[in-house]
Amino acid sequence: xxxxxxxxxxxxxxxxxxxxxxxxxxxxxxxxxxxxxxxxxxxxxxxx
Numbered sequence: 001x002x003x004x005x006x007x008x009x010x011x012x013x014x015x016x017x018x019x020x021x022x023x024x025x026x027x028x029x030x031x032x033x034x035x036x037x038x039x040x041x042x043x044x045x046x047x048x
Contacts, residue, residue, distance in 0.1 A: 012037060 001009060011029070017036045025031065041048060 011024055013024060021031070
């Protein structure tokens with residue numbers, strides 16, 4: 001991604017996904033506790 005000029009990438013990790021969080025932190029990611037995700041469900045499908 002650096003070679004393509006991409007300067008920043010954001011990933012979403014579910015709060016209970018400790019393995020996923022550990023993976024991204026191990027690659028040099030920084031945990032962001034200053035942000036929250038907000039979803040607006042527009043269907044009856046909880047998996048949408």
